[in-house]
Amino acid sequence: MNQPASESISATTRGIFHSPLVIGIVAITVMTGAIIAFGSSLLPQNALNNVSQRQIEDLDRFASVIHYGNAEITGVGARERLDAAVSSDSFDALMKRGLFGANAQRLDLYTLTGEPLYATSGTPPALEGAMFTAFDDARHNQPSSIHMEPDASAARLGARVNLLQTYKLIWNQPPGNGRSARTLMVAAITTNVNRDLEVAIKSVWIIAGVFNAGMILVLIVLHWASGRAQRRLERANKALEVQNMAVRESRERMVQTADSTKRAIAEELHGTVQSKLFAVWMQLVQFRDSAAEAIPEHMDELDKITVDLDNIREDDIRGISHRLHPSIVRVGAAVGLRSLRNFYESMVPVEFETNEAAAALEPAGTSVVPDNVRLGVYRIAELAMGNVAKHAEATVCNVSWIYDEIDQNLVMTVSDDGKGFDPAQLRQTGLGMVNIGDYADAMNATLEINSTPGGGTQLKLVIPFIAPLTGKVSANSSSNEAVKTLGKTGERASAA
Template sequence: MTQAQLVRTRGWGALCALRRRLGGWPLHHRFALAGSVVTLVGMAIIGTIVSGSITSGVVRNSAISSAVYMESFIAPLSQELAVAGSLSPQTIGRMDAILGREPLSERVISVKIWRRDGLLAFSSEADLIGRRFPPSGELLQAWAGQLNASFDELDGAESLREQQSGVPLLEVYNPIHSILTGEIIAVAEFYLDASELQQDLRRAEMRAWAVVALVTAATFLALFGIVRAGSRTIADQTRRLTTQLEELARISSQNEALRKRVQGASQRVSETNERYMRRVSAELHDGPAQALALASLRLDAVMRRAGIACDDPEVGRLRDCLDEALRDVRALCSGLTLPELDGRSVAETLDLAIRAHERRAGVDVERGFDRTGALGVAVRHPYAICIYRFVQEGLMNAFRHAPGAAVGVSADSRDGQVAIRVADDGPGFDPAARGLTGLGLSGLRERVESIGGSFEIDSAPGAGTRLIMTLPAAVPQ
């Protein structure tokens, strides 16, 4: 890194550090710092402009009045320059006499009358008469018809006497016109004692600066008061908002904890319910089912003892009733009992539910999922139960309401979620018109939402039906 780059880097770092430090200040403090700098700069600019305007206006007005006064006696004496190249000795003497009398002698320091070729036709210093000097810019402007006035710009060789006067001088260039033709025949350059004028200008400038400073200070104080009041309002609102945010965060934390407790309780209820159903299934299988099977066997022995023929119609009806009751009890046991789901992945749970439905309904179900990623990871038991029941209920609804329709189960994992769909190409229905009035779908929604998932029905008349369940993907066992 070069030295220049190092300096720029350090300077940028210092600027960033200053910005961070100022960022912690209250708003009205930052306004006071920035506003004072801007106000001072603005006051300096406005004061300079106003002061310059006052000086220019006063100098020009003074020059005009002085030029009119001086031209009243210089112009008549200079008319012979319209026809002659110089002034006569008599004219020069008359000018010296006029300039030597009061009050001109007290106010006018010197007078020069210029010809167009840079020749001095008259000068208060007699030794300069008849000499030529390079014309200054002000002199050229005067030959162009402009009246010029300025303070103490005495830089020419012809102004040595004026430079030695020791008083502030007002230098005026005044065109002299011919009385007959109106053409400029000469330029009068005269120097006036500007001591009083300079004092007046200083007082005027001081008053202007004072007014500018007072107006600027009043404006700054008014703005500072507004910003300070706004800053206090913002600070108060910020404190209130911070308090409200902290309260909301506390309530949100409590709600989250309650939600987790409710979700956990719901999961435990679901597991308890499944265990209860497995227990009921076992009790039915070991109790009523066994009793019905035993009754069917005992029926044959009773018939032999009683001498009743095997083809007796009443015996046949009794045997059919016992067989039907036994089938119903076994079917009920099979419906209440879930396969062993502990340690199963999403894909394995889907396979178990699909195979169970295929065995019961005698139909084929299309599969649309793989065993990789989140679908191949073992999930906690409540999630496996929910997945199994969702697929079981969805396939059974398709079997009941869309017989003969193609049905499929698909699943995928994306954006941290697992989506499982059961779809058929049956007649469909309008979910808004029908609503979830049955126990199956409404129970599914409650089961899915209880473990933090979402449940959706996508169906329309003639467009088939899709049941969609979405669960968090991060639900490992």
């Protein structure tokens, strides 16, 4: 069934947003938005503060014009002469000349009670709202500024622009003239701050744009460099995998060659050597029978030689042959492990266990486990159990052979309660350890050896294996019967 289009689109979307490059670009975009939001508040306010400071300086200059510009409202009685002075043409000309070069568009004067007194352009607006608050702060000798956006400025002053208006108290005497001064009036200077705000906003966008472009460029470069490094790493991993495969195949060939050599020697011992020994034994028996009357005093010695020769032929040669090439593993891995248990039980008590899943793979003297796996398991168990018997000083050796149907692994463990060792000080270069590693690699198996001084040792071999359906026993009763059959077969094979 085809996958629905919505699910395909959803999967594609998830794949896109799992990309580090896309995630990085989204993060940079979010940070850019934060810069714009923060900068759009901070920089315009900073620009307004700068304009306000310049306006205060302009108001100080206007105060000097009033004091020294022949405005006739300086000194004693200035407040009484104020109305007549500001209505004169000379005062208006003086104020407009004072505006030249100033950072302002207009100047408004108010009495200390807030009544409009003079304006360089039109009529002074009535004080209300924020304007009155700023006026009141200035009347208490605290210069204050208000920002009027286009709608408010159009309603108050008739100009639809961004305006900044600053209020300041004016005295009747210039500062530092040694005379007592009285408050005279409040001056308000107005400036068009459109250009200042536009520059501030543009600066925010330029900063954000440069940051965004720079970070995305850095991210793209890093992504490109990371991609190249990833491709180099993949090529190196592939080359290493090929080398590992070659090493594994080489070790597998070495193991197979060694086993083939052992098999050839075993067949030679079991066949040619044993046949020749049997012929010598027959000749010795015939010689004994024919010489019984001639040399009766040597009959006991000839009987002993005959028995020893037969024991060498039957026990030693046959045992060495079976050890070199354990034909018992043809029956099954579990049977081979049982034969090792029987062999080593004279040296250390051995307990063996298996599970129904493993028994189901080798029912009634047959096995679906590959030959090389059965032989490899036998060899590793033989080496491990030999180490337990010779070096561990253990009171018991536990051997298990199970099949994990969930993870689809064959698992063999050999553990003991002996003296153990320190893995950090273990030199795994001994012939036994090397051979165990070779057999594990040849089966593509995972090998773990854990030990602690005084805590015993555990060897665990995990072999990937997918059991064929024909190799499983469907019912528990059949599995139990298979276990019994394996036990009997092992006993017979061991006796052989």
